[in-house]
Amino acid sequence: MALFWLLSFPGTVPIEFKVNDWQVDASPADRKAVARRWSPIDVLRSAAATAAFLFAVLAVAQGAAADRLRVPTLRRRHPQPLIRRPHSSLQPIACG
Secondary structure (H helix, E strand, C coil): CHHHHHHHHHHHHHHHHHHHCCCCCCCCCCHHHHHHHHHHHHHHHHHHHHHHHHHHHHHHHHHHHHHHHCCCCCCCCCCCCCCCCCHHHCCCCCCC
């Protein structure tokens, strides 16, 4: 993404400002030279933006895949009794 910004502001933006000053009915004589200068910078800038987007998608996909594959941590639990009885069912035993 940094490459996109580095190519945009010093590269294509000054050229685009120059093009914005052109008159519609009379284009300047150096218009083809300006277009030749702008085109490769724009191709590199577009490739950098596409690569940044793809890396972002891959990072999100990798994070989601890692969450699915993450092994839960083993916690020590107290052993559960085989038969669970509610406390109210425990009655004192009468002896005698």
